[in-house]
Amino acid sequence: MAESAPPSRYAPGTHPDLPPPVRTTGPIAWAHQNLFSSPLNIFLTLAGLWLLYSIIPPLVEWAFIKSVWSAASRAECWDRMEVAEEAACWAFINRRFEFFVYGFYPEAERWRVNLCFVMMILAIFPVLYDRMPGRRHWFWYVAAFPFLAGWLLVGGFGLAPVGTDDFGGFMLTLVIGVTGISFSLPIGIALALGRTSDLPVLRMLCVLFIEFIRGVPLIALLFVASTMLNYFLPPGTTFDLLMRVLIMVTLFSSAYIAEVVRGGLQGIPKGQVEAADSLGLSYWKAQRLIILPQALKISIPGIVNTFIGLYKDTTLVLIIGLLDPLGIGRSSLADSAWAGLAREMYLFIAVFFFLCCFGMSRYSLYLERKLDTGYGR
Amino acid sequence: MAAVPIESRSALSRLWNNQETRSLILQTVTLVVVLTLVGLVLRNVAINLEAIGKEFSFDFLNQPASYDITFSPFIEYSSRDTHLRAYAVGFQNTLLVAVCGIVAATVLGVTMGILRLSRNWLINRMVYVFLEFTRNVPVLLHILLVHGIIVTTLPPPRGAIDVGGTAFVSNRGFYVPAPVFEDGAGIVGLVLVAAIVAALLFRRWAKRVQVETGRIYPVFWICAAIIAGATALAFLLTGTPLAWEVPELKGFNFQGGMALKPEFLALWLALSYYTSCFIAEIVRAGILAVSHGQTEASFALGLRPNRTLQLVILPQALRIIVPPLVSQYLNLTKNSSLAIAIGYMDVVATIGGISLMQTGKEMETMIIVLGTYLVLSLIISAFMNWYNRSIRYKER
Numbered sequence A: 001m002a003e004s005a006p007p008s009r010y011a012p013g014t015h016p017d018l019p020p021p022v023r024t025t026g027p028i029a030w031a032h033q034n035l036f037s038s039p040l041n042i043f044l045t046l047a048g049l050w051l052l053y054s055i056i057p058p059l060v061e062w063a064f065i066k067s068v069w070s071a072a073s074r075a076e077c078w079d080r081m082e083v084a085e086e087a088a089c090w091a092f093i094n095r096r097f098e099f100f101v102y103g104f105y106p107e108a109e110r111w112r113v114n115l116c117f118v119m120m121i122l123a124i125f126p127v128l129y130d131r132m133p134g135r136r137h138w139f140w141y142v143a144a145f146p147f148l149a150g151w152l153l154v155g156g157f158g159l160a161p162v163g164t165d166d167f168g169g170f171m172l173t174l175v176i177g178v179t180g181i182s183f184s185l186p187i188g189i190a191l192a193l194g195r196t197s198d199l200p201v202l203r204m205l206c207v208l209f210i211e212f213i214r215g216v217p218l219i220a221l222l223f224v225a226s227t228m229l230n231y232f233l234p235p236g237t238t239f240d241l242l243m244r245v246l247i248m249v250t251l252f253s254s255a256y257i258a259e260v261v262r263g264g265l266q267g268i269p270k271g272q273v274e275a276a277d278s279l280g281l282s283y284w285k286a287q288r289l290i291i292l293p294q295a296l297k298i299s300i301p302g303i304v305n306t307f308i309g310l311y312k313d314t315t316l317v318l319i320i321g322l323l324d325p326l327g328i329g330r331s332s333l334a335d336s337a338w339a340g341l342a343r344e345m346y347l348f349i350a351v352f353f354f355l356c357c358f359g360m361s362r363y364s365l366y367l368e369r370k371l372d373t374g375y376g377r
Numbered sequence B: 001m002a003a004v005p006i007e008s009r010s011a012l013s014r015l016w017n018n019q020e021t022r023s024l025i026l027q028t029v030t031l032v033v034v035l036t037l038v039g040l041v042l043r044n045v046a047i048n049l050e051a052i053g054k055e056f057s058f059d060f061l062n063q064p065a066s067y068d069i070t071f072s073p074f075i076e077y078s079s080r081d082t083h084l085r086a087y088a089v090g091f092q093n094t095l096l097v098a099v100c101g102i103v104a105a106t107v108l109g110v111t112m113g114i115l116r117l118s119r120n121w122l123i124n125r126m127v128y129v130f131l132e133f134t135r136n137v138p139v140l141l142h143i144l145l146v147h148g149i150i151v152t153t154l155p156p157p158r159g160a161i162d163v164g165g166t167a168f169v170s171n172r173g174f175y176v177p178a179p180v181f182e183d184g185a186g187i188v189g190l191v192l193v194a195a196i197v198a199a200l201l202f203r204r205w206a207k208r209v210q211v212e213t214g215r216i217y218p219v220f221w222i223c224a225a226i227i228a229g230a231t232a233l234a235f236l237l238t239g240t241p242l243a244w245e246v247p248e249l250k251g252f253n254f255q256g257g258m259a260l261k262p263e264f265l266a267l268w269l270a271l272s273y274y275t276s277c278f279i280a281e282i283v284r285a286g287i288l289a290v291s292h293g294q295t296e297a298s299f300a301l302g303l304r305p306n307r308t309l310q311l312v313i314l315p316q317a318l319r320i321i322v323p324p325l326v327s328q329y330l331n332l333t334k335n336s337s338l339a340i341a342i343g344y345m346d347v348v349a350t351i352g353g354i355s356l357m358q359t360g361k362e363m364e365t366m367i368i369v370l371g372t373y374l375v376l377s378l379i380i381s382a383f384m385n386w387y388n389r390s391i392r393y394k395e396r
Helices: A026-034 A039-065 A074-080 A091-102 A107-128 A135-155 A169-195 A200-215 A216-232 A240-267 A269-276 A281-298 A300-320 A323-331 A342-373 B011-017 B019-051 B085-117 B121-135 B139-153 B185-211 B219-236 B262-289 B292-300 B305-341 B346-361 B362-390
Strands: B162-163 B165-168 B173-176 B177-180 B242-245 B248-250 B251-255 B258-262
Touching: A026 A039, A039 B121, A074 A091, A074 B162, A091 A107, A091 A169, A091 A323, A091 A342, A107 A135, A107 A169, A135 A169, A169 A200, A169 A240, A169 A281, A169 A323, A200 A240, A200 B019, A200 B362, A216 A240, A216 A300, A216 B019, A216 B346, A216 B362, A240 A281, A240 A300, A269 A281, A281 A300, A300 A323, A300 A342, A300 B139, A300 B305, A323 A342, A323 B139, A342 B139, B011 B019, B011 B292, B085 B121, B085 B262, B085 B305, B085 B346, B085 B362, B121 B219, B121 B262, B139 B219, B139 B262, B139 B305, B173 B262, B185 B219, B262 B305, B305 B346, B346 B362
Parallel strands: none
Antiparallel strands: B162 B165, B165 B173, B173 B258, B177 B242, B248 B251
């Protein structure tokens, strides 16, 4: 073709196939469009590449390639490296792993924590996964789970009692997080219904409660729980610190849930309420069958965000002296054998929280997509 | 179902089935229950306080606090001052970190939000990874981490990193030159305020002219010229009444200049970048929510891209952005109470921490702390509600 000069005109159907244009498809075109489309973009791309280059390789080297995974102390860790302190000493986490998970929970009773964990997964699964066979039969188990778990963890009634001061680490995070999440949703929904109800007194009370809780930081409420709550109770009653924290965390996030659900309730067209009324449904039936299913559906992202916030806020109990993972980490650093390994500790805990919270946010996205009935057909 | 005739029902049942009386009954019962609970709690408080011989009074506020506060940029404070003054210092520190944090978080958040919308795939992904990792980790961990990095990895004052001979970075904090105002600085300040007012008046006038005649002035540049020009002129005419005090290394630490303590820095940086991740998502969602048809319509009308952004996209996006933005500002303010974990002396750490320990006045100090945050939250949300109303759709 190239030798003979191409004719200037082709008869219809005789034009040879041309190769696809390089500039509109394929990786080069993609890079051109997405990375180098303008001077600013070229600059941003190069800056980004430089940033990645200066972060990723040293980080991988520090965390994986040169790091030490088992040693008896920090000094031994440094000995095993070519240059002391050049990489991570994961031996610290390795050695202290049980402490990070169980806190001071007695070693002989740790099977109870493990059992609880398995039971928790069995309880969460039917809640999250709606295509599980026989999901309805699991309901009673799920409802009974918090009480069973409380009994297993604290003991009594045939089990050796374990003080809640001994709770700690990721187990404490899960205890506070799961309790807060499972109790704050119903309380929050009730508060939201109260705030949108026609009864002025009820509405006022709900507004007062919600605005008070939302106006103050959780840490101040935890201080109230740890210092003031005893004054509110009849003389002589003592009240477990963890219990007080659980109550405060639950109330705190229920106020936020209430606002999210109220937003959802307000997003439901008034015609839905009127339709329910005209069908003769009572208030509760209308809420249960018509209003709430729709309102909760549109408030899922907000509810899950509140849960994620609650889960992250469980770390605040460190400040009033409970040993959450951060507390465990800090007290481990006080041990002279491991002092100075703060980076490893913070990274480890950060990854734990990231996995939990990122998982929750992904699940909420999945749920949103699944429940999206798509009005815009 | 056989309906029971109304006459045959009991009087009580009829009352219960009447909507008005039912709501009256329900509300009375609720009110009685709540008031009883409150009364019981108050009674318990009175009994408990009497049992340990404590008195409910705020007199302790006038007693000497006798503890030191290392960071107090604007209020003079020594350990001989009263608890009230310690509280004032704490309040100042809370406000300071909240305001600085809000400014930094907004700037950073808007930048990241716009980068997330960028067509540049690499930058987009990098910002996304940073956002997801940062906001799914507790803010307390961020604060402790940043504080740890500043305190343990930066050099001590003797080996401080020198930035141009005027600012120093060390593990005792960042030292920057402090402005020293001389005579006449007040006049410059007044001129600055007057220039800003003049610029705002000009903007209103220019807008009216545009509405009436269609003439468009370069409002931004003229405003900038008014403000910068007038201030610079006043500054020169009063004889440059501003000097800088440069920090110097004396003994083990720096003297003079302005010191940004590690506690303040850690809290400020951590709160800003943590909150900015949420702001970035809000900004991105807000801009995406403005339908593309708006841009196309605006182009069709012949508006240039920057006028489109300014007159069509942003006003609509702001309506969506502002309400969640406010709650992020409130969150940042409330999260500043985590200061206590690293020893930054804010409201919770002063009056609710050391003062509480020293005087044993749990009730009084906690009431002050809770009241402070409530008032702050109410002020911020009132201001933002007003702003929100002013930019709302004007519906007929």
